[in-house]
Amino acid sequence: MTDSSRPVEPLYCPSQGQECLAQQELTALREQVASLAEQAHTDALTGVYNYRHFRQALSDEIERVQRTGQPLALVLADVDHFKAFNDTYGHEQGNRLLKALAEQLSCQLRRLDVLCRFGGEEFAIILPGTALNLAQTVAERIRAHIARQKLLDDCDAQVSMSFGVASFKPENLGGVTELTELADKQLYRAKEQGRNRVCVAEDGLHKAESVTHEEKAVLFAMLRDDDQDEHQE
Numbered sequence: 414m415t416d417s418s419r420p421v422e423p424l425y426c427p428s429q430g431q432e433c434l435a436q437q438e439l440t441a442l443r444e445q446v447a448s449l450a451e452q453a454h455t456d457a458l459t460g461v462y463n464y465r466h467f468r469q470a471l472s473d474e475i476e477r478v479q480r481t482g483q484p485l486a487l488v489l490a491d492v493d494h495f496k497a498f499n500d501t502y503g504h505e506q507g508n509r510l511l512k513a514l515a516e517q518l519s520c521q522l523r524r525l526d527v528l529c530r531f532g533g534e535e536f537a538i539i540l541p542g543t544a545l546n547l548a549q550t551v552a553e554r555i556r557a558h559i560a561r562q563k564l565l566d567d568c569d570a571q572v573s574m575s576f577g578v579a580s581f582k583p584e585n586l587g588g589v590t591e592l593t594e595l596a597d598k599q600l601y602r603a604k605e606q607g608r609n610r611v612c613v614a615e616d617g618l619h620k621a622e623s624v625t626h627e628e629k630a631v632l633f634a635m636l637r638d639d640d641q642d643e644h645q646e
């Protein structure tokens with residue numbers, strides 16, 4: 414049943430007031446969409462970028478390296494003995510520590526660097542246009558900064574972080590996963606060697622672990638030749 418006494422509102426009224434209202438609604442909607450998009454890329458606890466954003470940003474940067482030949486470095490940073498911190502001071506205080514660390518890391522970086530929470534107590538820092546030796550210097554500076562910082566007003570715990578650094582070169586095969594693994598290996602070494610230190614994937618490691626397209630083609634040709642020789646014998 415319809416209420417015939419109620420005036421039917423047109424979907425669109427070309428009077429100025431209606432247009433204004435529609436414009437306001439559109440603006441509000443756009444803001445909501447932008448805010449949702451931002452949330453999808455932000456870590457809720459620390460406010461830095463999340464893992465999803467990390468993979469996207471690193472992939473974009475690798476593509477840029479392949480186009481421009483500019484250097485690119487990745488740093489993985491992990492809080493030392495964070496479980497012990499949580500056990501001693503509580504999970505909430507652990508959360509506050511992660512927030513404080515994200516702030517300290519971020520204030521040590523340039524605007525174009527990308528700081529992300531990689532997961533748990535681990536952060537990733539993408540350093541565009543940065544060669545390996547410079548990335549090592551940056552990681553070392555951050556390490557020293559964190560180690561001497563009083564991170565929480567109400568807690569005297571001394572906190573340190575370990576760092577793994579790797580760089581991407583256009584001649585390397587692989588992408589996001591391979592570069593992340595390289596940095597992660599170095600982070601593991603830093604932990605093994607006693608923590609609160611920076612370990613770096615030497616250039617030699619890149620070259621030894623990667624094979625160019627040309628080298629691959631030669632290797633396959635050699636294998637095919639061997640195969641044919643075996644069949645002929």
Ligand SMILES: Nc1nc2c(ncn2[C@@H]2O[C@H](COP(=O)(O)OP(=O)(O)OP(=O)(O)O)[C@@H](O)[C@H]2O)c(=O)[nH]1
Nearest residue numbers: 492493494495496497499504505507508533534604
């Ligand atoms: N408070 C808090 N704790 C977290 C969060 N994410 C992960 N953790 C804790 O971080 C701890 C990480 O422990 P481990 O992986 O053993 O590492 P660790 O104690 O830092 O030891 P090393 O890395 O070897 O120095 C675990 O106890 C997790 O529960 C978080 O968002 N908040």
